[in-house]
Amino acid sequence: MTHIPFSGNPFDRASNQRQDDVWVAEQLASPAGRYLLLSRLEVLTHHSEAVELAWIDGAVCRGLDCAATPVLLGLRDGMPHFALDVSDIAEALPPLGVEGTAFAEARGLATTLPAEDAGIVAQARALVDWHTRHRYCGACGSPTVPAKAGAARHCEACGAQHFPRTDPVVIMVVWREDRCLLGRRRGRGPGAFSCIAGYVDQAETIEEAVRREVLEEVGLEIDEVVYHASQPWPFPSTLMIGCFAHATSFEAHVDELEIEEARWFTHNEIRAAVAGTNAELTIPGPVAIAHHLIRDWSEGL
């Protein structure tokens, strides 16, 4: 199996040390600290021969007048690495000590950055987005404050602790004999097919979620479910759980709410689509786990 983008984050997340406020304060004050700036969830990059992440020195970042608290991503070579949301001052940033920088969308960076850096982008985007959308306590409505160097938020009014959210999603190649079934979502152009997918619901196993989603969206019964691979997908923060799902018949009926058309494709049709030489079928690019699942199925992996 080839590398799946957004995996491969290289940090030591310092899960234990970050419980210690003194240790966290030392990291924030460290001259070795490096900061990744985000504005409206776009990531600051530096463009020279290739695109790379624009890490900014702690001394510069400590002088920035932004409202957000830095979020500790983790340690690398002993150096603390932070993400900092500068959305409120992005229009008027002072010199940052790096030339040729620009904010870039995370999805495009997934396949242009080195794998480890794309994994860093995924973590930074998911965490900064979570902080932005959880400024208030769901239980009592009071403002919350960051805790554990950004790995939690705390409500001082009611005492509730809130932790970053990751939503499990099942995504599957439905197959039978030498064919697999892909769906064309509402609004997608002719020939643009992908895997069936959906959020895991309460009180479901992975296998039950796969069976429910396939039944709801294309009306097929699934017997065997085999887990294949997973992917962190930071839009906003899901864990994509990729499976192969064996259908008990070929009789698909689309629900028409989410899927407009479902069609069975042969190994050869899929292999041609992976190679980009199938005029009738386009599958998602390698940024998406769907690409890897479909290709691995076509190769008998």
Place this chain on the structure above:
Amino acid sequence: MTHIPFSGNPFDRASNQRQDDVWVAEQLASPAGRYLLLSRLEVLTHHSEAVELAWIDGAVCRGLDCAATPVLLGLRDGMPHFALDVSDIAEALPPLGVEGTAFAEARGLATTLPAEDAGIVAQARALVDWHTRHRYCGACGSPTVPAKAGAARHCEACGAQHFPRTDPVVIMVVWREDRCLLGRRRGRGPGAFSCIAGYVDQAETIEEAVRREVLEEVGLEIDEVVYHASQPWPFPSTLMIGCFAHATSFEAHVDELEIEEARWFTHNEIRAAVAGTNAELTIPGPVAIAHHLIRDWSEGL
């Protein structure tokens, strides 16, 4: 593999129909509606020869003066089944039309109820708890209202949609040669060992989360990770993702923050513990996926 408690929920969740407010109103008014009452997350049960769920008629529930909105669990034999949080009126419930009822804790019900009913308890507890703790909008702090028959909450102030949360957790049997490593958590009695486990973090695959948690808690490097089974665990709402994780050495070092002691056990020691005949080792009971993972490993599954 034997049945894992809390899986096996039998409902058609009506994911598509519940988008339609008219259809939802019809279900709420239906004379065939059945309601499962919860008070402080305990579930109303009926005790005759065996423990069973106490389903209450819609006509009775529509007369109850509680603050909560019924949450649609799903359809069974065409009949809508709801969960209703009556915590605010539980001390003074009127006659419900069923004798011999009592509120019972969900965990104890997992192995005393039939499997499908335990799956219903898991869904009801997870959903009612989520509604209780998400009455306000994380983005703006305003009150939210239930939507989609309880499958969402809507913020009328800022327009944000909020969906029930399910947290993915990895839980694993760490093994090497003929031994597996289990940990004794801080505060557990001597001999009480279980699997290593932890929440999946942002920008991690399942396999990366397994490797990080094992490294953090017992200092071992993991090479191969094999997914085995999953379990919905409604305390409050996690998806337990069970794996076998192969260690590259026997040299464990506990972190002492979460795990007090880690020890390698042979197949035979584990088999005796599963049978309840190992005086030195107690593993979790069948309510927990840990039991099933440990036993399946000991049986070479």
